[in-house]
Amino acid sequence: MKAGSGIPVWIVALLAALCLIVLAWTTFGFVVPFKHETGQAVLDTYFAGYDESAVFHMQKLLDENETATKLLRAMYFGPELIFPALLTALLFFVFVALGPVGSWFGRSAHPLVAKAIYLLPFIYGIADYAENISSLIAFGDGASTHLATHLLPWMTRLKFASLAICVIVIARLAIARWLSPRED
Template sequence: MKAGSGIPLWVVALLAALCLAVLAWTTFGFVVPFKHETGQAVLDTYFAGYDESAVFHMQKLLDENETATKLLRAMYFGPELIFPALLTALLFLAFLMLGSAPSWFGRSVHPLAAKAVYLLPFVYGIADYGENIASLIAFGNGGSSGLAAALLPWMTRLKFASLAICFILLARLAIIRWLAPREH
């Protein structure tokens, strides 16, 4: 893939603005009120991760607080339906704009491995949607809530790990592109 790939900067800027708007909606419309209502953060925001006991604690908290349960469900059926797709698209377009994968590592990379890097934004998106679905199941009254509770911490870790790797690679690409000699 050629650096830039003909993607207008305004498209990336628009996606970034939409991501920020939906993130603000999530934060100020749901995360902050949830914390105010319960005194505890939404598990989706635990960057360092959490274990199954935190999920069981959240289940107990939600069983006792109907307002918190409604806030959490509204978040998953509102902004969390579109945010992962927006951020996945933004990350993918940023990868496309910043250049070809074989040049990222300063040496020849197998073409299949170079192309696989472009899948990272989709790993993030799938993990984020998986986390949201696992949360709805774990904090619901269904028979699969135990399995979902066990999967939920792993989905959150996968989401943040793939997101971190995307940001690191994008930063590296931006630095390499900035330091590269300009063609006249």
């Protein structure tokens, strides 16, 4: 099986390193201090999801704690502006580097399936930005707070579900590539 693109490995490695740096910035610069300040984790880190009652609880917590509100806003206007784009690019480049979709499954795939597979990283990126925007609105004072409160748990679920699907597809493809006979 041949590599799928001319994307150099160093570009993928650089994107992975940048993702780790920004993730560390988010974690140690905002998530940990937020937990220290409030005793509660940022909703963005609830991998299993949460419901509207958690959003209402967070709204109450932020109304009572100005420092936590500033930390959360700084996180969304800092590392959370660039992390989804970096991770989306990394996931997409990994998909491209793994080769054409037909080689992934051992047969030629329908063109729509191929396009859908390549869209998975972008679904993650859009969902992550939508979650961030919903958080800013839900924890603000705007007229759309109620709608954002209802959308926020769904955006988080969509973000983590699409990310999980990307990781599973990448793992499957990497294993298939590793197990396949090498062509010289």
